Amino acid sequence: MLPPMEIDLDTLRRMTRLSGFDWSDAELEAVRPALARALELLARLETMPLREVEPATQYRVI
Amino acid sequence: MAELGRMIARKEVSPVEVVRAHLERVTALDGRLKAFITVCGEQAVDAARAAEARLMAGSAAGPLLGVPYGPKDLYNTEGVRTTGGSKILADFVPAQDATVVARLAVAGLIVLGKLNMHEFAYGPEGLNAHYGDARNPWDRNAHRIAGGSSSGSGVAVAAALVPGALGSDTGGSIRIPASLCGISGVKPTYGRVSRAGVLPLSWSMDHAGPMARTVEDCALMLGAMAGYDPADPTTSVLPVPDYAAALTGDVKGLRVGLLRAHFTDVAAPEVRAAVEKAAKTLEQAGAVVDEVNLAEVVHVPSASFAIVATEALAYHADWMRTRAAEYQPDVRERLRMGAFVSGVHYVRAQQVRQLVRQEMDAVLARRDVLLAPATPIPAPVLGEKTTILGDGASDVRSALIRLTRPFNFSGHPACSVPCGFTQGGLPIGMQLVGRPFDEATVMRAGDAYQRLTDWRTRRPVLA
Numbered sequence: 001m002l003p004p005m006e007i008d009l010d011t012l013r014r015m016t017r018l019s020g021f022d023w024s025d026a027e028l029e030a031v032r033p034a035l036a037r038a039l040e041l042l043a044r045l046e047t048m049p050l051r052e053v054e055p056a057t058q059y060r061v062i
Numbered sequence: 063m064a065e066l067g068r069m070i071a072r073k074e075v076s077p078v079e080v081v082r083a084h085l086e087r088v089t090a091l092d093g094r095l096k097a098f099i100t101v102c103g104e105q106a107v108d109a110a111r112a113a114e115a116r117l118m119a120g121s122a123a124g125p126l127l128g129v130p131y132g133p134k135d136l137y138n139t140e141g142v143r144t145t146g147g148s149k150i151l152a153d154f155v156p157a158q159d160a161t162v163v164a165r166l167a168v169a170g171l172i173v174l175g176k177l178n179m180h181e182f183a184y185g186p187e188g189l190n191a192h193y194g195d196a197r198n199p200w201d202r203n204a205h206r207i208a209g210g211s212s213s214g215s216g217v218a219v220a221a222a223l224v225p226g227a228l229g230s231d232t233g234g235s236i237r238i239p240a241s242l243c244g245i246s247g248v249k250p251t252y253g254r255v256s257r258a259g260v261l262p263l264s265w266s267m268d269h270a271g272p273m274a275r276t277v278e279d280c281a282l283m284l285g286a287m288a289g290y291d292p293a294d295p296t297t298s299v300l301p302v303p304d305y306a307a308a309l310t311g312d313v314k315g316l317r318v319g320l321l322r323a324h325f326t327d328v329a330a331p332e333v334r335a336a337v338e339k340a341a342k343t344l345e346q347a348g349a350v351v352d353e354v355n356l357a358e359v360v361h362v363p364s365a366s367f368a369i370v371a372t373e374a375l376a377y378h379a380d381w382m383r384t385r386a387a388e389y390q391p392d393v394r395e396r397l398r399m400g401a402f403v404s405g406v407h408y409v410r411a412q413q414v415r416q417l418v419r420q421e422m423d424a425v426l427a428r429r430d431v432l433l434a435p436a437t438p439i440p441a442p443v444l445g446e447k448t449t450i451l452g453d454g455a456s457d458v459r460s461a462l463i464r465l466t467r468p469f470n471f472s473g474h475p476a477c478s479v480p481c482g483f484t485q486g487g488l489p490i491g492m493q494l495v496g497r498p499f500d501e502a503t504v505m506r507a508g509d510a511y512q513r514l515t516d517w518r519t520r521r522p523v524l525a
């Protein structure tokens with residue numbers, strides 16, 4: 001399992017810039033509560049034993 | 063829709079009269095209900111005249127010739143603006159119809175107007191800061207949400223502003239408003255209906271489908287919409303059955319699995335009781351009902367978040383860089399979450415999708431349909447943030463999508479059907495889920511239930 005992500009402002013700024021977004025500090029502060037909940041959700045994915053599972057694609061074309 | 067189509071075919075009423083009557087109703091009621099973003103008055107009357115001419119000329123007519131409907135305002139409509147419920151696309155006028163809109167036109171249906179929605183379909187409440195919040199017609203006093211994101215579709219059908227509508231469903235956006243507004247809605251199998259010309263929210267979770275008063279109406283619409291489309295590479299080449307012919311009213315021997323843990327058992331008491339009673343109704347009509355659990359669905363919130371957040375931001379990335387201020391605040395915040403999901407998270411979510419799908423397929427190998435509430439709660443009051451479910455407190459947004467989203471994640475077909483009312487007079491919806499590409503059995507069960515009950519006949523008081 002990955003270590004829990006730090007969500008200090010500097011980390012947020014770097015992550016969003018890596019993704020190509022230039023959001024202000026105020027905007028980043030505003031998303032922190034929602035982000036904390038989102039990171040909890042993502043952390044749950046890390047706890048699952050999925051190594052042997054082939055990823056699905058939704059495209060079930062017949 | 064079915065009855066209106068029959069009356070038109072028998073020339074008891076003309077398409078022009080039908081369209082004008084509905085336009086008058088929109089004028090009288092929609093100032094308060096806010097179901098429409100754009101009303102297509104003149105175009106609709108012109109189309110009705112053309113349908114009338116087609117009828118009088120004796121050309122082959124389908125069962126819905128001359129019947130008006132409303133597409134959610136994310137279906138492209140040639141020459142009619144398609145906003146996606148947004149300010150960003152307020153002036154976008156498509157050059158051609160979405161495949162589904164074009165197919166319904168061939169079947170003789172008439173676009174009465176474009177229907178309200180949560181901005182860019184990114185919210186199950188059905189709220190819209192730009193065009194107003196659609197209002198649930200079942201409460202004359204409190205402003206209750208219609209559910210979303212296809213809120214205008216739910217309200218317009220429930221209030222009889224249109225006989226039928228198109229919705230889209232990424233986490234429940236057809237079934238949630240159908241449940242909260244007391245109508246029927248079908249989310250087909252992923253791949254059954256073309257998404258070409260439909261604004262995406264999340265490509266791998268989006269489904270296009272019909273909403274109407276009855277399952278029979280939905281079956282007629284779906285029959286005209288479904289099938290392979292070269293413009294959408296995810297559509298299936300499987301033949302489309304005659305859905306209307308599949309509605310036999312017979313459920314003898316039908317194997318129904320009542321979903322317990324994480325579904326019926328977490329619903330509000332009145333909802334749980336209504337769905338349990340619906341199971342008994344089906345059983346008394348000859349269905350074989352057992353109880354079943356889907357353990358893997360506990361992982362759906364995490365995995366579907368990783369997928370939807372990523373795909374949604376991918377679509378909106380350019381606008382989020384240049385026009386972020388033009389989004390309504392809740393949608394902007396949800397879109398921003400996508401920037402924090404890694405590629406590893408996205409693939410792990412797809413692995414979870416495989417597990418969830420396999421479990422559902424296994425459960426459905428021994429049953430024909432699964433039964434559960436469509437939403438665990440009836441329509442909340444606008445602004446209500448939290449609710450109590452059978453397993454504790456929940457925010458309203460999570461509660462609304464909790465029972466529907468697993469089947470977007472898996473791609474299985476599902477429909478929502480009214481199955482009762484709360485003591486306060488709010489509709490309750492149940493959900494029927496079937497095997498991939500077996501919409502016919504899902505709708506047969508839903509239609510049979512509607513023949514056994516009269517919930518669909520109740521109307522909200524709007525005067």
